[in-house]
Amino acid sequence: MIDLLSKFDPLIEQRETLLSTGMTDPFNLVMERVESPTVAICNGQRTILLGTYNYMGMTFDPDVIAAGKKALEDYGSGTTGSRVLNGTYAGHKACEEALRTFYAMDHAMVFATGYQANLGIISTLAGKDDYIILDIDSHASIYDGCALGDANIVPFRHNDVAALEKRLKRVPEGAGKLVVLEGVYSMLGDIAPLKEMVAVAKAAGAMVLVDEAHSMGFIGENGRGVAEAQGVIDDVDFIIGTFSKSVGTVGGFCVSNHPKFEILRLVCRPYVFTASLPPSVVATAATSIAKLMHGADKRAHLWENSRKLHAGLKALGFQLGTETPQSAIIAVIMPNLEQGAAMWEALLHEGLYVNLARPPATPANMTLLRCSLCAEHSAEQVDQILGMFEAAGRATGCID
């Protein structure tokens, strides 16, 4: 018998080497209690959360929780069915209505996760003879969607408008073209030049899909994302989003103005062949989305936090993923995995949780300490966070 798991031996060995030093496993942390969107108890210690994507801090919003409780009592714990069979409840329709209102678009389709939204929409739109032109740093769910649909995949250098344009021109005459972009790239927290890219894609006759997972709720005048902020949302054919970040629960969606959009509900396999979200989840999502429309003050505070953390970390001498703060993600670039893991652990001991991101999830084989800010982080917490980075950075030799 050939052991099919032996292909993972190098990774097993790398983990064992790292953990044999007595280090806490960065991929096995347990949140024992959660006090608020910004504080949890980990290993018995009160810990500030700076790596949760909980950008707008909606997870403990009283209205959101009340809506979830009511739906749980009124509709039960789960739907036990596909959206196209017995799994569409009033709450699912209400949630899609909330999305249509939020984005001011004609159609909305809710998936079980953001991953499945990309997987389902991309694989259903672009098939064997179509071309998907995508940024090389695209999320795994985008690549998996391309593979599931068996489309021709053409990557271009990250955020390079000229490289995109060149490739679009070389796609065979008459082939279907889908350009896939992200508003905010989650590893470095940088934003895409969507204005230029969408124009180039449209000029080449391509349809455009933008994943706005990391911008919903706080980028753009109405929180609709980078495409809104750059004035091109009307030229985007499909927007993909998630409930697991600003919305504060779980689920994914696609919104669109395409007149034939509704047919996707019958032909999109990751939508059809899975059970729908529980009633309590869609109720919390719908309530949260409605509240995000009026979140201007929270948005302003989130941006203040982002600017303050970025400036503070830079002043301490850390190397950051972006020259200026472009989103609520601030990525601290570590020299290698060993030092990154040591710094991650030192921060945890200080009482701070960030994400340790490493290859292959990261661009250019970088090891990153990825920080995502929350609108509920107080200015005092951001000061505390900077103090923790200073102490941990000195202790591990990451800064002088």
Place this chain on the structure above:
Amino acid sequence: MTDQAQIDATVKAVIEPFNKKGVIITDETRFAQDLEWDSLTVLDFVANIEDEFDILITMNQQAEIENVGQLVDAVGKLIG
């Protein structure tokens, strides 16, 4: 030179600036194992090949190309 020989010479010229280890390039030279290119190097190299010949080499096609000889053949077919 024949077309094939011309493609072969051009491909090898495009490889050269990426051949940091100074590997002797033959048709059997493999990009991942012998040249030890990572995904970003591959992206840049493929972009240069695409620009040189004004073609597209999709990721699906790239998955089938392991060595220099296979790349030369693939380019020949794509411009053919």
